[in-house]
Amino acid sequence: MNRDFLSLLNWKKSIRLRLLGSLLFSLVAAFFGTSLINDFLNFILPQIIVMKSESEALSFANAALSFLSFLFFFLLIFFFLMRPIVRKVRTLADGLMAIANGDLNYRVPLPGQDELGEVAQNINYMAEQLQSMMKRERQIETSKMELITHVSHDLRTPLTSIIGYLNLLKNDDYQDLDEHKRYIHNAFNKTQQMKKLIDDLFEYTRLTSGDANLTFQVIDLNSLLEQIIIEFEPIAQELSLTIRKDWEQQSLFAHVDVERLVRAIDNLLMNALKFSLKPGEITVRLAERDHLVVLAVENWGSPITKEQEKLLFERFYKAEPSRRDRDVPSGAGLGLSIANYIVELHGGRIGLKHANGHFTFYIELPKAAQITKYNESEEII
Helix, strand or coil, X not given: CXXXXXXXXXXXXXXXXXXXXXXXXXXXXXXXXXXXXXXXXXXXXHHHCCCHHHHHHHXXXXXXXXXXXXXXXXXXXXXXXXXXXXXXXXXXXXXXXXXXXXXXXXXXXXXXXXXXXXXXXXXXXXXXXXXXXXXXXXXXXXXXXXXXXXXXXXXXXXXXXXHHHHHHHHCCCCCCXXXXXXXHHHHHHHHHHHHHHHHHHHHHHHHHCCCCCCCCEEEEHHHHHHHHHHHHHHHHHHCCEEEEEEECCCCCEEEECXXXXXXXXXXXXXXXXXXXXXXXXXXXXXXXXXXXXXXXXXXXXXXXXXXXXXXXXXXXXXXXXCCXXXXXXCCCCCHHHHHHHHHHHCCCEEEEEEECCEEEEEEEEEEHHHHCCCCCCCCEC
């Protein structure tokens, strides 16, 4: 916008200077042209008008012809000087009108290197930006429809199961107390699955809409990972998995939003729980590399193709049922996508290394010292 505004000011100044220059040049040229005409008339008119009594008529005719010749030369020269500028301005006006009428593919054909050419380039740049914005808005609308479709489908499955179990309980359609408890347990698990889907959806929409307000603080990643793994170990043991920690005792600090980073790490660990071979092991690594802190979650699972690797961080992408642990409820396919957004908001990078079923999901975060020298008032965890 600033560039367009400055270009418009330069264009207006250029037009004024050109107009003033054309006026001055036209006046000077008309003056000299009139002088030549006067010299010619002073020579020819006395030959035509010879009577002394007609000297007044001669003076009047001379003055009239001088004025007319001056006006003629001025208008002629001014017209030829301003004609290219008028043609360019008309081209700019036609281009703006075409773009205003919705033809965003139109480009102003004015390749000149002067100020008007710069204005034409800015008009074309504006059309490209408008076209890009329109395309983005269409993509957003398409994304909203996809979001509604996927969420409706993912919520309908557990909701149908819950309704089924509640109907059985309502109609006392169970054989004994154990079956009664099993129905309640299954219905409760489905409600937890629905809660997970809704939480993922809420977090995803908040992250992608730009409404996510991160609260950064300097934390000790070693301590944070210890707490997260303690919470995950009981779930892993139920699935015949062990979690191995691999990092130095020296504290590694990073400048992060604790709640969001925990969400990203949780999603990576849940992904490993779902797709690990059972029994098996999940390794969590934390290391320092150059100016980065690298956190990695490793596990063994069924191999996937290169095409599937590229889709893992796409929203709503779900692995094949054959690769997924059926004891772990499926999500909406937003977990890795949410983790990706969170890491990007931290100025970091998330990625995957895969070879013959050995998966390593890694997060690279800048060190705290590389981001800012925090104040003493900031909390260190």
